[in-house]
Amino acid sequence: MDILKQLNWRYATKKFDATKKISQEQLDILKQAFNLTATSYGLQTISMVVVENKKLREQLVESAFNQKQVADASHLLVICIQENITAQDVINYYKNIKQVRNTPDHILKPYQDGLIATIEKMSETERQQWSKNQAYIALGNLMTVCAGIQVDACPMEGFLPEVYDSVLGLSQRGLKSVLLLPVGIRDQDDLFASLKKVRKPINETVIEI
Secondary structure: OOHHHHHHHOOEOOOEOOOOOOOHHHHHHHHHHHHOOOOHHHOOOEEEEEEOOHHHHHHHOHHHOOOOHHHHOOEEEEEEEEOOOOHHHHHHHHHHHHHHHOOOHHHHHHHHHHHHHHHHOOOHHHHHHHHHHHHHHHHHHHHHHHHHOOOEEOOEOOOOHHHHHHHOOOHHHOEEEEEEEEEEOEOOOOHHHHOOOOOOOHHHHOOOO
């Protein structure tokens, strides 16, 4: 796979073909890619909600400032953060490490205690910002994977999270939406699909020392 060719093919899709769906295989790859995204300490304080229900997505368009991609895409991926991170999250994480790797408690315990101490020093706002930073890593990873499997996507920050949290029942799950990624198949009428990419020269963005 020529990754640079795929990244040049990628663009922020403005118009999806509402009659076309991505395959189940492509969707499964995106789910796995999200789950494999690097997170701080490997704690995975982010979640992804996959919204396929068309009527539900139509309800959400207005709260995304009428960006039609939300409804016209094949699926809407909603990247969320935990409302709070607790010591129990850390304990569960290290239990998972022990189960998967069979690592002894005497090795894991100091790391577990150190991570608990780290998060307990943070305010709830700081913990949420920490998680939000990781949500952007996941978004970038998903966009690259989308390009690699010929799935169109449009990253979005412009929406009303509190409305999405309410409509999708995220608050009951202890989650807050922070980013949207509609994914699907570009419409052949999308003017932006054929436009050349506009980027600074690479020697202005990449510094070699």
